[in-house]
Amino acid sequence: MKKRTLKRAAALTLAVAVMAPAASALSWKDGAPANYNFTYGGDNGGIASVKASDTNGTYNGEIKAGETITTQTGTIVWRDSYTNVTTFTVTTEPGYELVGLSGTNVENEFEYDEDSNAYTFSFTDKGAEAWCYGKDVSFDLVTDKTMYTITFANEDGNELGFITAALDEPLFTSIVPEKEGYTFSRWMLNETTAMPDTFTADMLKYADENKNITVTPEFTVNEYPVTINYYVNNNNGVNGGTLESKTDNVMVPYGTTINEAWLAENNRLSGYKMIGGDHDVTVGVDGAAIDLVKKEAVFEEDHAYFTYESKDDGVLSVTYGIEDKREGVNVDVNETIRMSYSDYLWGEKTITFTVQVADGKALVLNCSDGSNEFTDNGDGTYTFAFTRGGTMINKPTDHITFALSTVEK
Secondary structure (H helix, E strand, C coil): CHHHHHHHHHHHHHHHHHHCCCHHHCCCCCCCCEEEEEEEEEECCCEEEEEEEECCCCCEEECCCCCEEEEEECCCCCCHHHEEEEEEEEEECCCEEEEEEEEECCCCCCEEECCCCEEEEEEEEECCCCCCCCCCEEEEEEEEECCEEEEEECCCCCEEEEEEECCCCECCCCCCCCCCCEEEEEEECCCCCECCCECCHHHHHHCCCCCEEEEEEEEEECEEEEEEEEEECCCCCCCCCEEEEEEEEEEEECCCEECHHHHHHCCCCCCCEECCCCCCEECECCEEEEEEEECCCCCCCCEEEEEEEECCCCEEEEEEEECCCCCCEECCCCCEEEEECCCCHHHCEEEEEEEEECCCEEEEEEECCCCCCCEECCCCEEEEEEEECCCCCCCCCCEEEEEEEEEEC
């Protein structure tokens, strides 16, 4: 009899075992899932987005201000779903940062990830059978405008000063950089974009990782008066030299290079040449003076003309004297000396040129009449001379040009 009872009992036990599902087959949703509500109450501005997701995968999406979402946990203690973590990810608009959390069942704790520029905070909930489990949450976000440093630098990148400002705040500095020959115009974010009067969102793209924006000055070039003198023969006022006309206050931008090409382009040459040869004159804050010269239109009888045609860098200076005056008046490239004479015996005249050359140099003379003789004075100077008049036989060439150059001794 006992035998049967045991058998019956054994059969019953076996049937129960066959009907019960395996533990691994149970879903976390078996039973009554625990719901937890999260309400995004609002913010004080500057929030770009708020997203939520949970480890149980019951919610994944964006949440708007005033909206409530629900996540769920399992009710079976030994299932992974019994504990659920709901994480909120907040991104702020450019120029704003999250500075606080407030609300119901909220701790003011969050993390910031610089790489993603996002803030995160989480809540952990457990199934309803736990001793302690999460409560519904209502949270508010507190933001503030990010402070940036505006660094004012000169064109070389050297800092002149700085201010701090946030979005929509005025940008003002008393710093006025100086640059010779220029007037300060405005501060620039780059070569084409001016710094506005108020801190705008557009400026944020110029900020570096340290929230610094460097601005540099833009200048407008000043104009200064350039005097252009027009001479005949030379500018010494003697031996045929006269001032024909003078142009004052031709306003020219600072730093402009004036040479014969510039003068021709600006219709200022008209057959003249620059005294001293074609060379560059840079317009400075004091302006500039340009001396131009041309030979007189018609050579007079009983006069000899001597034009200094060219030189090289080894020639330092040239002076001339007429008669027994060996040194005296300066003469430069493109200038012409006019010397009167008479064919009578007592009308003979001599013009003597003295040339100073650089140390270690020797003079080379090239005259248009082939008279290339000169005297080495042994002190770095050389002289050469022309005699005209005094006899009816000695008729001079009307015009002689000479070029000077140097060679190594």
